[in-house]
Amino acid sequence: MDTGRRVVVTGIGVVAPGGTGREAFWDLISSGRTATRRISFFDPSPFRSQVAAECEFDPVHQGLTPRQARRMDRAAQFAVVCAREALTDSGLSTTDLDPRRTGVSIGSAVGCTTGLEAEYSVVSDSGRKWQVDNDYAVPQLFDYFVPSSISSEVAWDVGAEGPVALISTGCTSGLDAVGHGRDVITDGLADVVIAGATDAPISPITVACFDAIKATTPRNDEAETASRPFDRSRNGFVLAEASAVFVLEELGHARRRGARIYAEISGFATRCNAFHMTGLRPDGKEMAEAIRVALDQGRINPTEVDYVNAHGSGTKQNDRHETAAVKLSLGEHAYRTPMSSIKSMIGHSLGAIGSVEIAACLLAMREDLLPPTANLHEPDPECDLDYIPRVAREKKADVVLTVGSGFGGFQSAMVLDRRTA
Template sequence: MNRQVAITGIGVVAPGGVGKKAFWDLLVSGRTATRTISFFDPAPFRSQMAAEVDFVPEEHGLTPREIRRLDRAAQFAVVSTRECLEDSGLLFAGVDPTRIGVSVGSAVGGTTALEREYLVLSDGGKEWEVDPRYISPHLYDAFVPSSLASEVGRAAGAEGPAAVVSTGCTSGIDAVGYARDLIAEGSADVMIAGAADTPISPIAVACFDAIKATSPRNDDPAHASRPFDRTRNGFVLGEGAAMFVLEDLEHARARGAHVYGLVAGYATRCNAYHMTGLKPDGREMAEAIRHAIAESGIAPEDVDYVNAHGSGTKQNDRHETAAFKATLGEHAYRVPVSSIKSVIGHSLGAIGSIEIAACALAMQNGMVPPTANLHEPDPECDLDYVPNEARAVDVDTVLTVGSGFGGFQSAMILTREGTDA
């Protein structure tokens, strides 16, 4: 891989506000966007809270036809794509469209539309045999995840490589990692990359209820997501999207683009162990981190900030704490670590890209977002998790990680442009 890959545009749709400024303002405030679910009656469920996006599609430029055609996840992807394109300042008319590609991650795709249409077809689940005359003509787009990539490609005028990456909760990191590799190897000059998921639906809530992965702290939703805290008892579901313009660094420099940072290293591994279980020694995540660091050319002690997966489940927080110690050594005790899922919940496949956005903005602003709701540190999680308040830090190099059902473990290194590797 000879070409360095720069992030030159960021677009975000996240709980607490639409757009990267509203997103960043919420993160550094330490406030949370988790609340009792309002999209449907959550009373029948064990976990009744989520981090919802207050999103009115008309206010963000979507036409009536787009609103009818696009699943909520696709709407998020298109709106965040438009923001990242504008943010990049790239004149796409001057770029060969066959050299512009798309890589979009999603864990559950068009879940919102699929569940809505199923309820219509089955008369609220009463009918086993459904009448196809009631099917929406756009249901196919929700059923086929590739529609996400086609919609993003249409928004960007991209005619190059296109892919949807669906690796559970690491999809957002993996989609950006794949895009980065295509540019680095010369298969594309520009990639529109990121992820979108809108899983706040009865079927998704019921699935996580069944395995008791989500928090039942329904009496206090604002403080339910508490990664690394001794009293944590599961994650809080979220939704959102983040999309990026990635381009060859020399191309970005030639046009005088603002560079948020470089995607300097990336690796993903599968533990081939258990669909949802994680071993406490963190070996699988450590392997991904080790390879991402090696590819980036940095030393472990060069990492200035670690964006943790930090889901707030007992086993995940122990697993990645062990992985940080195994890969960063004594430096693991000195480097600030935090989880933004404490603020915006866990948006499944989208969260990895949303966290990359947080990392890029942390480098730009010299500020590390906090881990909210961390008041009783778990003795087994004994690193510096930046509790409750943002911290001013000179951030030149970031490690961000993800862990997903199916045994997926991914890691990415972002560096500031000009950082020695």
């Protein structure tokens, strides 16, 4: 149903590898530097893949009280800090918000993994006891077990009493959570939604899971250049942690208060291939369909797309699938459209990455500068589009397409249009 309500982004908050905060994140990705390193959170030597992109993050230094830091899982800490930065960036304060007209939509693929694994290790005596001893459990253990606690923490922090949701659709969670937040506003259920995603999955159990299916790179001796989307030498993605959260507003609401607008979310769509839990069809039809629907929603012709922010995970099947999808949806214009993957610099933060990539797109539009695909020296012959290798490119981008692909067959696409601003 077209209600005529349009949704814009007025605030951005980011916690990412290489530096906390929106501007530190932009400085890293615009310079083409990488934040992928050997894992330091635990001894990774027993694992096949021993590299990751970790955040340098001190919750108390970032404004959380010691009690909040103790209560929240790392992923929740990221989300709350990002929400605060986004709200400040938007020019709003919690006292400006109508609680009943304010919602929250947070995405996460693996929820409170860090806290849950650490506490399980305690109550099971490092896995030695099958029957765990709950006397050793922290009071927050239930919150770690229920991912929706992350959205609740954000809602409590900003005073949101409207619709509050946790969206978990694997690696498209970050796109889907922002898309859901947009829908809450277009449906008239809220005027402001705090939307984004967070994941802090760098833990032994997550590393072991991806080792088992050989999805992550074993390039342990070249950690800084291990993430190589679209390159012939790529051999898997680099695990990461991150968060990005936005202030979404109904357009009229934003204009009445004179807000600075980054861009309008003019289109969003998600599809599933109903094919395989981890496999992808090479033709990219499902992603292409999501792109087509998202463009149609915004009444945007494929030739108007100025930049594509790629999922670009650095696995062969994903890079080829995505290349095919962009060709299928944009036609000949695909060959004239610059495209890049920031995962080459900050790794793949699972459910968070879709929101982090939205942040990259909005900042690229603000700066008229497109981030590069680092470590791209020898493109796969089957990946023959313009992937902006190694060095950022100056270009005005009014219409940007960002896409995501996730286990389970999820394919999502979002269109950002700054001409509204």
